Amino acid sequence: MTGREPSSTVATAVDVAGLHVRFGTVEAVAGVDLRAEPGQALALLGRNGAGKSTTMRVLAGVVPPSEGRVEVAGHDVRAEPLEAKRVVGYCPDVGGLVPRATPWEHLQLSARLRRLDGWEARGRALLEQFDLGAVAHRVTAGFSHGMGRRLSVVLAALHEPEVLLLDEPFDGVDPLGVEATFGVIEDARARGAGVLVSTHLRDLAVQVCAEVAVLRGGVRLATVSAEFMTGDEGARAYRALLA
Numbered sequence: 710m711t712g713r714e715p716s717s718t719v720a721t722a723v724d725v726a727g728l729h730v731r732f733g734t735v736e737a738v739a740g741v742d743l744r745a746e747p748g749q750a751l752a753l754l755g756r757n758g759a760g761k762s763t764t765m766r767v768l769a770g771v772v773p774p775s776e777g778r779v780e781v782a783g784h785d786v787r788a789e790p791l792e793a794k795r796v797v798g799y800c801p802d803v804g805g806l807v808p809r810a811t812p813w814e815h816l817q818l819s820a821r822l823r824r825l826d827g828w829e830a831r832g833r834a835l836l837e838q839f840d841l842g843a844v845a846h847r848v849t850a851g852f853s854h855g856m857g858r859r860l861s862v863v864l865a866a867l868h869e870p871e872v873l874l875l876d877e878p879f880d881g882v883d884p885l886g887v888e889a890t891f892g893v894i895e896d897a898r899a900r901g902a903g904v905l906v907s908t909h910l911r912d913l914a915v916q917v918c919a920e921v922a923v924l925r926g927g928v929r930l931a932t933v934s935a936e937f938m939t940g941d942e943g944a945r946a947y948r949a950l951l952a
């Protein structure tokens with residue numbers, strides 16, 4: 710793989726300070742601060758419309774910040790948009806797949822855009838890990854929702870990014886797919902990547918992330934340890950934060 714050169718300095722993987730995102734009169738994100746160090750997985754939880762996906766889109770370079778500082782692996786998304794996109798692997802919450810292309814063609818396109826060499830073995834292994842090997846050459850138009858989610862995680866992980874952004878990766882995914890996604894997150898952490906997981910599934914988030922940031926109304930309410938959010942007590946604590 711040649712997608713990522715080892716970096717001599719270790720920058721904070723995700724560094725967000727005072728982020729605001731406005732769409733006309735709608736303030737989708739109203740002052741969010743987040744930090745994930747290399748090797749750390751952070752979950753984003755919050756009710757519908759809390760600003761999770763918008764925050765992820767800014768980190769992925771899909772939506773520009775209206776205000777605030779946003780850096781991924783030391784690259785400012787506004788000042789260095791190409792470098793910032795290069796270090797990120799992004800699984801969007803919806804879309805992103807070409808209906809008439811196969812999983813293998815998606816991998817080829819992604820590798821070509823990122824000028825990766827020698828990616829084929831990793832691509833094949835990821836497809837197998839996500840139980841997509843048998844459909845590697847079938848167009849994605851006929852894929853179930855969960856199959857599409859699994860392929861989106863594979864595409865985010867292919868180039869071994871320094872920052873892995875997974876938006877609703879568990880949505881509609883079966884237990885083996887969840888296990889495979891956990892594997893990708895653990896692998897990313899082990900090689901020093903920072904991981905952000907946006908999800909509604911608190912019980913899964915706390916299994917794979919050490920910290921949880923809770924958003925509400927575009928604002929970060931709290932960042933707490935995963936233990937605080939675990940089990941029945943965690944469920945009560947989460948509901949109390951959202952109330």
Ligand SMILES: Nc1ncnc2c1ncn2[C@@H]1O[C@H](COP(=O)(O)OP(=O)(O)OP(=O)(O)O)[C@@H](O)[C@H]1O
Pocket residue numbers: 732735736737738755756757758759760761762763764802
């Ligand atoms: N392109 C857009 N134009 C106008 N408003 C937007 C746009 N994108 C997001 N919003 C608004 O910003 C707010 C935050 O949306 P966002 O999708 O970030 O929330 P979320 O926490 O990801 O929600 P969910 O859990 O339902 O996916 C919502 O009120 C949404 O309607």
